[in-house]
Amino acid sequence: MQVTPVVRxxxxxxxxxxxxxxxxxVRNNYYDIINHVxxxxxxxxxxxxxxxxxxxxxxxxxxxxxxxxxGEIDKxxxxxxxxxxxxxxxxxxxxxxxKYAHSVGVEYFAADSEMEIEKIAAHxxxxxxxxxxxxxxSDSDWPLSKKFGTDVEHVISIxxxxxxxxxxxxxxxxxxxxxxxNVANWEKAIIEAxxxxxxLRTEGINLRMINLGxxxxxxxxxxxxxxxxxxxxxxxxxxxxxSFVPNLEVFIEPGRSMVGNAxxxxxxxxxxxxxxxxxxxxxxxxxxxxxxETIENxxxxxxxxxxxxxKKEIFTLAGPSCDSIDTIYEKVELPKTIGYGDIxxxxxxxxxxxxxxxxxxxxxxxxxxxxEDFTLAESEFFQDEKGFExxx
Amino acid sequence: MQVTPVVRxxxxxxxxxxxxxxxxxVRNNYYDIINHVxxxxxxxxxxxxxxxxxxxxxxxxxxxxxxxxxGEIDKxxxxxxxxxxxxxxxxxxxxxxxKYAHSVGVEYFAADSEMEIEKIAAHxxxxxxxxxxxxxxSDSDWPLSKKFGTDVEHVISIxxxxxxxxxxxxxxxxxxxxxxxNVANWEKAIIEAxxxxxxLRTEGINLRMINLGxxxxxxxxxxxxxxxxxxxxxxxxxxxxxSFVPNLEVFIEPGRSMVGNAxxxxxxxxxxxxxxxxxxxxxxxxxxxxxxETIENxxxxxxxxxxxxxKKEIFTLAGPSCDSIDTIYEKVELPKTIGYGDIxxxxxxxxxxxxxxxxxxxxxxxxxxxxEDFTLAESEFFQDEKGFExxx
Numbered sequence: 001m002q003v004t005p006v007v008r009x010x011x012x013x014x015x016x017x018x019x020x021x022x023x024x025x026v027r028n029n030y031y032d033i034i035n036h037v038x039x040x041x042x043x044x045x046x047x048x049x050x051x052x053x054x055x056x057x058x059x060x061x062x063x064x065x066x067x068x069x070x071g072e073i074d075k076x077x078x079x080x081x082x083x084x085x086x087x088x089x090x091x092x093x094x095x096x097x098x099k100y101a102h103s104v105g106v107e108y109f110a111a112d113s114e115m116e117i118e119k120i121a122a123h124x125x126x127x128x129x130x131x132x133x134x135x136x137x138s139d140s141d142w143p144l145s146k147k148f149g150t151d152v153e154h155v156i157s158i159x160x161x162x163x164x165x166x167x168x169x170x171x172x173x174x175x176x177x178x179x180x181x182n183v184a185n186w187e188k189a190i191i192e193a194x195x196x197x198x199x200l201r202t203e204g205i206n207l208r209m210i211n212l213g214x215x216x217x218x219x220x221x222x223x224x225x226x227x228x229x230x231x232x233x234x235x236x237x238x239x240x241x242x243s244f245v246p247n248l249e250v251f252i253e254p255g256r257s258m259v260g261n262a263x264x265x266x267x268x269x270x271x272x273x274x275x276x277x278x279x280x281x282x283x284x285x286x287x288x289x290x291x292x293e294t295i296e297n298x299x300x301x302x303x304x305x306x307x308x309x310x311k312k313e314i315f316t317l318a319g320p321s322c323d324s325i326d327t328i329y330e331k332v333e334l335p336k337t338i339g340y341g342d343i344x345x346x347x348x349x350x351x352x353x354x355x356x357x358x359x360x361x362x363x364x365x366x367x368x369x370x371x372e373d374f375t376l377a378e379s380e381f382f383q384d385e386k387g388f389e390x391x392x
Numbered sequence: 393m394q395v396t397p398v399v400r401x402x403x404x405x406x407x408x409x410x411x412x413x414x415x416x417x418v419r420n421n422y423y424d425i426i427n428h429v430x431x432x433x434x435x436x437x438x439x440x441x442x443x444x445x446x447x448x449x450x451x452x453x454x455x456x457x458x459x460x461x462x463g464e465i466d467k468x469x470x471x472x473x474x475x476x477x478x479x480x481x482x483x484x485x486x487x488x489x490x491k492y493a494h495s496v497g498v499e500y501f502a503a504d505s506e507m508e509i510e511k512i513a514a515h516x517x518x519x520x521x522x523x524x525x526x527x528x529x530s531d532s533d534w535p536l537s538k539k540f541g542t543d544v545e546h547v548i549s550i551x552x553x554x555x556x557x558x559x560x561x562x563x564x565x566x567x568x569x570x571x572x573x574n575v576a577n578w579e580k581a582i583i584e585a586x587x588x589x590x591x592l593r594t595e596g597i598n599l600r601m602i603n604l605g606x607x608x609x610x611x612x613x614x615x616x617x618x619x620x621x622x623x624x625x626x627x628x629x630x631x632x633x634x635s636f637v638p639n640l641e642v643f644i645e646p647g648r649s650m651v652g653n654a655x656x657x658x659x660x661x662x663x664x665x666x667x668x669x670x671x672x673x674x675x676x677x678x679x680x681x682x683x684x685e686t687i688e689n690x691x692x693x694x695x696x697x698x699x700x701x702x703k704k705e706i707f708t709l710a711g712p713s714c715d716s717i718d719t720i721y722e723k724v725e726l727p728k729t730i731g732y733g734d735i736x737x738x739x740x741x742x743x744x745x746x747x748x749x750x751x752x753x754x755x756x757x758x759x760x761x762x763x764e765d766f767t768l769a770e771s772e773f774f775q776d777e778k779g780f781e782x783x784x
Contacts, residue, residue, distance in 0.1 A: 047714055047753050068714045071754030090753070092663045092674045092712050095732075113665030115732065134667070147716040150667050271484045273505030275526070275542050282484045288748065295687070296717065320484050322439055322460045324539040325688065340487075340507065356680065360747055361439050361482070362463030 001025055001264050003303055003345050006374055011305060011343045016268040017285035017366040019354050021049075023057055024372075025262035029227075030061050033254060036231030037212070038238070043087050045214055045255030046072050048351040051368055054259060055079055066253040067106075070097040077104065089173075089253060091116060091132060091148055098123045110173060110211075112150050114161055121165035128170035129162050130211050131155045133192050139185055140177025140215060141298055148175065152192050156199050163205050171209030171249070172196045178256055179298075180215040183225050187237040194241035201244075210242065211251040218260030218348050221299045227257070256351040263350025265290050265300075265366065269342040270320060279315045281334060283344055286319010286326040290366045291346065292356035294328045302332070305343035310335035321361040393417055393656050395695055395737050398766055403697060403735045408660040409677035409758040411746050413441075415449055416764075417654035421619075422453050425646055428623030429604070430630070435479050437606055437647030438464045440743040443760055446651060447471055458645040462489040465498065475499070481565075481645060483508060483524055483540055491515045502565060502603075504542050506553055513557035520562035521554045522603050523547045525584050531577055532569025532607060533690055540567065544584050548591050555597050563601030563641070564588045570648055571690075572607040575617050579629045586633035593636075602634065603643040610652030610740050613691045619649070648743040655742025657682050657692075657758065661734040662712060671707045673726060675736055678711010679718040682758045683738065684748035686720045694724070697735035702727035713753040 001007075001022050010020060033042055043066040044058045050072065055065070059081050066089040067073050076086060083105035088098075091112040098109070102124035109120050112132040120127055134149030150158070155172060163169040174189040190210070197207050212234060217224040242248055267285035274280070287295055294300070302317075304310075312333040319326035335342075346353075357365035393399075393414050402412060425434055435458040436450050442464065447457070451473050458481040459465050468478060475497035480490070483504040490501070494516035501512045504524040512519055526541030542550070547564060555561040566581040582602070589599050604626060609616040634640055659677035666672070679687055686692070694709075696702075704725040711718035727734075738745075749757035 045714075050754065067754070069712075069754040071751070071756060073754075075754060090712075090714050092710075094662050094676060094712075112667075113663060115663055115665060119732075147672075147710050147719055148714075150665075154667070268486075270486050271505060271507055273507060273542075275504075275546070280539075284486060318484075318539050320461075320482075320486075322437075322482050322540075327539055340511075355752055356750055358748055358750055359463070362442065362459070362461040362465075362467060364463060 001261055001348060001350070003264065006371055007264060007266070007345070008305060010369065010374060011266045011345070014369065015367070016266055016343070017290055019263050019265050019290065019349065019366050019368045020371055021051070021054070021259075021263045021350055021368060022371045023053065023262065026054055026057055026259055027061065029254070029258045029262070030058060030063060032227045033252060033257070036228045037250065037252060038235045040250045040252050043089070043251055043253045044258055045089070045253045046076070047355060048255030049259040049263075049355060050075060051354075052079055053370060055081070058258070059085070070100050073101055073104065073106065083107070087251070093119065095119055095123055102127065108170070111158065111162070112148060114158060117158055117162045117165060117167065121162070121167050125166060126168060128168045130171040130173045130209060131158045131162070133172060133174040133189065133196070135174055135176050135185065135189055137177030139180055139182035141179035152195050155196050159196065159200055159205065159207070160203065169200065169205050169207060171207050171211055173211030173213055173251075175213030176215040178215055179217045181217055181222060181224060183230050183233045186212065186230060186234050190234065190237040190241055197242060197245060208245065208247065209249040209251060210238065211253065214253045214255050214257070216254055216257035218256050218351065220348060221301055260351040261348045263348070263353070265346040265349035265353050267344045267346065269338060269340055269344065272339055279313065280318060281315045281338055282318050282320060283328070284320050285346070285366060286321055286328060288321050288323070288326055288358045288360040289319060289363055290349070290353045290357050291319065291328050293352055295325065297329075300349060301347040302334070303345040303347060304335050304338055305345065307335035307337060307342065310337050312336065320363055323360070393653055393740060393742070395656065398763055399656060399658070399737070400697060402761065402766060403658045403737070406761065407759070408658055408735070409682055411655050411657050411682065411741065411758050411760045412763055413443070413446070413651075413655045413742055413760060414763045415445065415654065417742075418446055418449055418651055419453065421646070421650045421654070422450060422455060424619045425644060425649075428620045429642065429644060430627045432642045432644050435481070435643055435645045436650055437481070437645045438468070439747060440647030441651040441655075441747060442467060444471055445762060447473070450650070451477070462492050465493055465496065469496065479643070485511065487511055487515055494519065500562070503550065503554070504540060506550060509550055509554045509557060509559065513554070513559050517558060518560060520560045522563040522565045522601060523550045523554070525564060525566040525581065525588070527566055527568050527577065527581050529569030531572050531574035533571035544587050547588050551588065551592055551597065551599070552595065561592065561597050561599060563599050563603055565603030565605055565643075567605030568607040570607055571609045573609055573614060573616060575622050575625045578604065578622060578626050582626065582629040582633055589634060589637060600637065600639065601641040601643060602630065603645065606645045606647050606649065608646055608649035610648050610743065612740060613693055652743040653740045655740070655745070657738035657741035657745050659736045659738065661730060661732055661736065664731055671705065672710060673707045673730055674710050674712060675720070676712050677738070677758060678713055678720060680713050680715070680750045680752040681711060681755055682741070682745045682749050683711065683720050685744055687717065692741060693739040694726070695737040695739060696727050696730055697737065699727035699729060699734065702729050704728065712755055715752070
């Protein structure tokens with residue numbers, strides 16, 4: 001998302017920090033995916049940004065939703081999203097939540113362990129289950145490999161177990177790791193997934209779905225492959241590896257790639273100081289107030305309003321709270337002249353920012369605004385002006 | 393705080409995860425500090441646990457408060473705490489918040505940089521300022537050294553600058569780092585602080601206050617020095633280094649040590665699985681839902697209800713959310729027989745747990761309960777029973 005004149009005006013008029021979203025990017029991202037991945041059904045990963053306006057727009061566009069908890073299911077139901085559009089994608093579920101999801105009509109459930117299958121079989125009998133393959137998460141900024149998924153042999157045995165317990169052994173999922181830069185990783189994962197289909201087919205268990213997970217990257221400081229490039233790899237790999245599956249369903253769970261480039265986190269410099277040989281800049285957004293992903297050194301592009309062309313220096317950039325872990329970057333290039341009140345734009349910060357934000361230190365989590373509202377207001381303003389002139 | 397029968401009953405009846413607090417510990421901690429540190433004035437660090445019941449109890453006991461933001465000031469004002477009991481201890485403040493604090497009557501302001509002094513001089517003229525010395529944070533679990541404070545020479549020059557700008561150069565603060573195990577660190581810091589007093593005295597700037605910060609430890613898995621041991625060291629060091637200061641004021645800002653041992657975070661096992669050679673246990677509390685400090689490997693004592701004496705094994709313990717950073721401990725000893733529904737008690741988790749908690753993944757932050765309410769309910773219940781018997 002670009003720093004447009006509207007963004008610059010809002011940065012000076014709204015209380016910082018705040019997340020400014022532009023829904024037209026979300027719309028484009030949705031179509032980008034369905035236009036480039038063949039026959040795909042999109043399940044938006046609600047956790048990336050669960051704002052009702054984003055969820056409602058995607059619902060209107062025809063998206064389905066990957067939900068992680070009862071809380072997310074309830075939120076979606078309150079927005080009139082029907083349960084046939086939801087997939088319970090968290091592999092770690094409370095029994096009460098499985099029961100609840102089943103009772104309202106959710107049909108798809110993820111798992112990566114025998115115990116989870118037992119819970120689903122007992123409390124959501126007959127449901128469609130898909131089991132997650134572990135990937136290495138290599139070439140990704142935020143690998144998800146350690147906690148989720150398991151090896152191919154284990155996935156096969158878990159799906160076999162699901163079938164034995166009367167569940168509908170439905171498919172295989174994977175996740176190449178959040179913000180993955182290497183298209184080859186999708187191909188590798190599809191090859192692994194296809195092994196599961198093939199082995200189970202010989203036993204009469206006919207899987208029908210491959211779930212590509214998330215991981216498509218958003219542009220920050222490194223070049224990224226386009227959705228088309230990733231889609232081409234996915235389409236070729238599925239065609240080659242899984243053409244034996246009649247009417248294969250293809251699910252995808254974009255989170256970051258659906259909303260990341262649709263937002264800018266706007267913050268303000270509230271202190272600059274020198275300690276020993278180090279120059280420090282403190283912003284009113286931080287690790288507990290919108291920039292949580294930076295604790296693992298996730299790198300945003302930062303634009304300092306009006307100072308892009310100034311000479312740069314190395315600074316330590318920290319957040320506003322009384323906690324030393326609230327240090328955004330230990331070393332980051334910022335304009336030499338940076339000072340109190342300068343506006344910082346964290347570009348493409350629409351995903352995983354407000355969702356992780358806290359009210360720690362009595363400092364409010366960033367508000368969320370939509371640029372559409374102000375653009376509208378501006379045109380209304382001009383209309384009024386015109387009307388006013390006409391009255392004269 | 394002990395796992396008493398009431399705690400065990402509540403663990404089975406309230407929805408997990410939740411933080412159970414016992415205010416009698418807070419009361420004892422308050423008296424422990426004022427009984428062992430001579431002439432001390434306690435400013436409770438609200439950020440550790442800002443629950444209104446805790447703040448109100450401490451107000452009743454006579455405590456003052458270290459506040460970090462306008463949000464905390466407003467919260468305290470709404471609890472009828474007067475601004476003379478507040479110190480704005482965050483060294484990173486927005487101008488609007490300085491103005492606001494000054495307008496409502498807050499008198500004490502912290503700083504560690506020239507710019508902060510300029511902001512305070514311009515927007516809270518004449519205020520009492522104290523400047524923070526940087527410590528190494530050695531021997532502490534959660535060092536605060538890098539982001540806050542500056543070296544002694546710099547502290548001297550900042551206080552001189554404050555005096556020049558018409559502020560009341562009031563004192564020196566330090567923080568030995570959160571959860572510090574070595575009593576000698578308080579002595580070292582007092583020696584450094586005394587240097588500041590001495591140099592400025594020769595220039596006619598007579599500081600009157602030393603702020604000992606926080607850092608007193610709470611018992612987790614390592615032995616800790618008692619408040620008396622720390623107090624003895626502080627008292628001797630102040631007596632020796634600062635006896636030349638007439639009517640020296642001594643401030644202290646306990647946060648963790650005021651509330652840490654007054655709480656237990658109660659969680660439940662919601663999944664156990666085996667991946668490769670690793671055994672995983674997933675709880676319904678996690679890094680985003682109460683156990684944030686574990687991301688820097690902060691170690692809680694964990695008791696598994698009814699299984700303390702079982703044979704132990706090494707597990708990876710993770711939280712409930714769809715995020716791999718939500719892994720509590722990569723290696724932790726837990727009972728071999730641990731399984732779904734087992735209750736986990738994270739002992740002495742009253743500080744920095746609910747304050748950092750999010751609603752990420754649509755999973756609610758832990759609720760907070762007070763054991764007093766249930767003890768009362770229980771005694772009322774028994775009274776009712778008795779009354780019932782008498783009626784018969």
